[in-house]
Amino acid sequence: MEPRDQTFHDAIIDFLPDATFVIDRKGTVIAWNKAMESLTGVPAESMIGKGNYEYALPFYKVHKPMLANLIFMPEAEIEKRYDTVERIGDTLVVDIYIEDFRPGGVYFWAKA
Known part of the structure:
Protein backbone atom coordinates (compact mmCIF):
# COMPACT_ATOMS: atom_id res chain seq x y z
CA MET A 1 0.00 0.00 0.00
CA GLU A 2 1.28 3.47 -0.85
CA PRO A 3 2.18 5.59 2.22
CA ARG A 4 -0.45 8.16 1.20
CA ASP A 5 -3.10 5.42 1.02
CA GLN A 6 -2.02 4.02 4.41
CA THR A 7 -2.33 7.47 5.98
CA PHE A 8 -5.81 7.82 4.51
CA HIS A 9 -6.89 4.40 5.84
CA ASP A 10 -5.43 5.19 9.26
CA ALA A 11 -7.39 8.45 9.37
CA ILE A 12 -10.64 6.68 8.50
CA ALA A 19 -14.29 1.79 19.33
CA THR A 20 -12.13 -0.10 16.85
CA PHE A 21 -8.82 -1.89 16.90
CA VAL A 22 -7.11 -3.87 14.17
CA ILE A 23 -4.60 -6.70 14.46
CA ASP A 24 -2.57 -8.31 11.72
CA ARG A 25 -2.38 -12.08 11.18
CA LYS A 26 0.40 -12.31 13.79
CA GLY A 27 -1.84 -10.67 16.39
CA THR A 28 0.05 -7.37 16.47
CA VAL A 29 -2.03 -4.23 16.98
CA ILE A 30 -1.83 -2.06 13.87
CA ALA A 31 -4.69 0.36 14.66
CA TRP A 32 -6.31 1.61 17.89
CA ASN A 33 -8.71 4.47 17.27
CA LYS A 34 -9.71 7.48 19.37
CA ALA A 35 -13.00 5.86 20.41
CA MET A 36 -11.02 2.84 21.69
CA GLU A 37 -8.73 5.22 23.58
CA SER A 38 -11.78 6.83 25.17
CA LEU A 39 -13.40 3.48 26.02
CA THR A 40 -10.29 1.87 27.53
CA GLY A 41 -8.24 4.84 28.68
CA VAL A 42 -5.28 3.38 26.78
CA PRO A 43 -3.60 5.70 24.26
CA ALA A 44 -2.94 4.36 20.77
CA GLU A 45 0.79 5.00 20.99
CA SER A 46 1.08 2.60 23.92
CA ALA A 56 -7.19 -7.86 25.91
CA LEU A 57 -5.74 -6.35 29.10
CA PRO A 58 -7.99 -3.26 29.23
CA PHE A 59 -11.04 -5.52 28.97
CA TYR A 60 -10.16 -8.73 30.81
CA LYS A 61 -7.08 -7.83 32.89
CA VAL A 62 -5.33 -10.88 31.37
CA HIS A 63 -3.74 -11.78 28.03
CA LYS A 64 -6.27 -13.86 26.10
CA PRO A 65 -7.65 -14.22 22.57
CA MET A 66 -10.46 -11.89 21.63
CA LEU A 67 -13.01 -12.09 18.83
CA ALA A 68 -10.56 -10.74 16.25
CA LYS A 80 -17.09 -22.21 23.40
CA ARG A 81 -15.99 -18.66 24.14
CA TYR A 82 -19.17 -16.69 23.40
CA ASP A 83 -22.79 -17.47 24.28
CA THR A 84 -24.25 -15.53 21.37
CA VAL A 85 -22.49 -15.83 18.01
CA GLU A 86 -23.95 -14.85 14.67
CA ARG A 87 -22.10 -15.24 11.39
CA ILE A 88 -23.13 -12.78 8.71
CA GLY A 89 -21.13 -13.68 5.63
CA ASP A 90 -17.49 -13.45 6.68
CA THR A 91 -18.32 -11.38 9.77
CA LEU A 92 -18.76 -12.65 13.32
CA VAL A 93 -21.10 -10.75 15.63
CA VAL A 94 -21.25 -11.42 19.38
CA ASP A 95 -22.85 -10.02 22.50
CA ILE A 96 -20.67 -10.33 25.56
CA TYR A 97 -20.79 -9.27 29.19
CA ILE A 98 -17.45 -8.38 30.77
CA GLU A 99 -17.93 -8.23 34.50
CA ASP A 100 -14.56 -6.73 35.41
CA PHE A 101 -14.35 -4.04 32.71
CA ARG A 102 -16.01 -1.43 34.92
CA PRO A 103 -17.84 -1.60 38.25
CA GLY A 104 -21.14 -3.32 37.59
CA GLY A 105 -19.86 -4.88 34.37
CA VAL A 106 -20.47 -3.87 30.77
CA TYR A 107 -22.30 -5.48 27.85
CA PHE A 108 -20.52 -5.21 24.51
CA TRP A 109 -21.64 -5.87 20.97
CA ALA A 110 -18.61 -6.77 18.86
CA LYS A 111 -17.91 -7.57 15.23
CA ALA A 112 -14.88 -9.09 13.55
Whole structure:
Protein backbone atom coordinates (compact mmCIF):
# COMPACT_ATOMS: atom_id res chain seq x y z
CA MET A 1 0.00 0.00 0.00
CA GLU A 2 1.28 3.47 -0.85
CA PRO A 3 2.18 5.59 2.22
CA ARG A 4 -0.45 8.16 1.20
CA ASP A 5 -3.10 5.42 1.02
CA GLN A 6 -2.02 4.02 4.41
CA THR A 7 -2.33 7.47 5.98
CA PHE A 8 -5.81 7.82 4.51
CA HIS A 9 -6.89 4.40 5.84
CA ASP A 10 -5.43 5.19 9.26
CA ALA A 11 -7.39 8.45 9.37
CA ILE A 12 -10.64 6.68 8.50
CA ILE A 13 -10.17 4.10 11.27
CA ASP A 14 -9.10 6.75 13.76
CA PHE A 15 -12.26 8.80 13.27
CA LEU A 16 -14.79 5.95 13.27
CA PRO A 17 -17.35 6.62 16.00
CA ASP A 18 -17.17 2.99 17.19
CA ALA A 19 -14.29 1.79 19.33
CA THR A 20 -12.13 -0.10 16.85
CA PHE A 21 -8.82 -1.89 16.90
CA VAL A 22 -7.11 -3.87 14.17
CA ILE A 23 -4.60 -6.70 14.46
CA ASP A 24 -2.57 -8.31 11.72
CA ARG A 25 -2.38 -12.08 11.18
CA LYS A 26 0.40 -12.31 13.79
CA GLY A 27 -1.84 -10.67 16.39
CA THR A 28 0.05 -7.37 16.47
CA VAL A 29 -2.03 -4.23 16.98
CA ILE A 30 -1.83 -2.06 13.87
CA ALA A 31 -4.69 0.36 14.66
CA TRP A 32 -6.31 1.61 17.89
CA ASN A 33 -8.71 4.47 17.27
CA LYS A 34 -9.71 7.48 19.37
CA ALA A 35 -13.00 5.86 20.41
CA MET A 36 -11.02 2.84 21.69
CA GLU A 37 -8.73 5.22 23.58
CA SER A 38 -11.78 6.83 25.17
CA LEU A 39 -13.40 3.48 26.02
CA THR A 40 -10.29 1.87 27.53
CA GLY A 41 -8.24 4.84 28.68
CA VAL A 42 -5.28 3.38 26.78
CA PRO A 43 -3.60 5.70 24.26
CA ALA A 44 -2.94 4.36 20.77
CA GLU A 45 0.79 5.00 20.99
CA SER A 46 1.08 2.60 23.92
CA MET A 47 -0.90 -0.15 22.13
CA ILE A 48 0.26 0.03 18.48
CA GLY A 49 2.87 -2.63 17.78
CA LYS A 50 1.93 -4.77 20.79
CA GLY A 51 1.20 -8.47 20.46
CA ASN A 52 0.75 -11.38 22.89
CA TYR A 53 -2.94 -10.44 23.37
CA GLU A 54 -1.92 -7.16 25.01
CA TYR A 55 -5.12 -5.58 23.66
CA ALA A 56 -7.19 -7.86 25.91
CA LEU A 57 -5.74 -6.35 29.10
CA PRO A 58 -7.99 -3.26 29.23
CA PHE A 59 -11.04 -5.52 28.97
CA TYR A 60 -10.16 -8.73 30.81
CA LYS A 61 -7.08 -7.83 32.89
CA VAL A 62 -5.33 -10.88 31.37
CA HIS A 63 -3.74 -11.78 28.03
CA LYS A 64 -6.27 -13.86 26.10
CA PRO A 65 -7.65 -14.22 22.57
CA MET A 66 -10.46 -11.89 21.63
CA LEU A 67 -13.01 -12.09 18.83
CA ALA A 68 -10.56 -10.74 16.25
CA ASN A 69 -8.31 -13.75 16.93
CA LEU A 70 -11.12 -16.25 16.52
CA ILE A 71 -12.31 -15.39 13.02
CA PHE A 72 -10.02 -18.02 11.53
CA MET A 73 -11.09 -20.74 13.99
CA PRO A 74 -13.85 -23.33 13.57
CA GLU A 75 -17.37 -22.29 14.61
CA ALA A 76 -17.36 -24.77 17.53
CA GLU A 77 -14.29 -23.11 19.04
CA ILE A 78 -15.89 -19.68 18.80
CA GLU A 79 -19.11 -20.92 20.42
CA LYS A 80 -17.09 -22.21 23.40
CA ARG A 81 -15.99 -18.66 24.14
CA TYR A 82 -19.17 -16.69 23.40
CA ASP A 83 -22.79 -17.47 24.28
CA THR A 84 -24.25 -15.53 21.37
CA VAL A 85 -22.49 -15.83 18.01
CA GLU A 86 -23.95 -14.85 14.67
CA ARG A 87 -22.10 -15.24 11.39
CA ILE A 88 -23.13 -12.78 8.71
CA GLY A 89 -21.13 -13.68 5.63
CA ASP A 90 -17.49 -13.45 6.68
CA THR A 91 -18.32 -11.38 9.77
CA LEU A 92 -18.76 -12.65 13.32
CA VAL A 93 -21.10 -10.75 15.63
CA VAL A 94 -21.25 -11.42 19.38
CA ASP A 95 -22.85 -10.02 22.50
CA ILE A 96 -20.67 -10.33 25.56
CA TYR A 97 -20.79 -9.27 29.19
CA ILE A 98 -17.45 -8.38 30.77
CA GLU A 99 -17.93 -8.23 34.50
CA ASP A 100 -14.56 -6.73 35.41
CA PHE A 101 -14.35 -4.04 32.71
CA ARG A 102 -16.01 -1.43 34.92
CA PRO A 103 -17.84 -1.60 38.25
CA GLY A 104 -21.14 -3.32 37.59
CA GLY A 105 -19.86 -4.88 34.37
CA VAL A 106 -20.47 -3.87 30.77
CA TYR A 107 -22.30 -5.48 27.85
CA PHE A 108 -20.52 -5.21 24.51
CA TRP A 109 -21.64 -5.87 20.97
CA ALA A 110 -18.61 -6.77 18.86
CA LYS A 111 -17.91 -7.57 15.23
CA ALA A 112 -14.88 -9.09 13.55
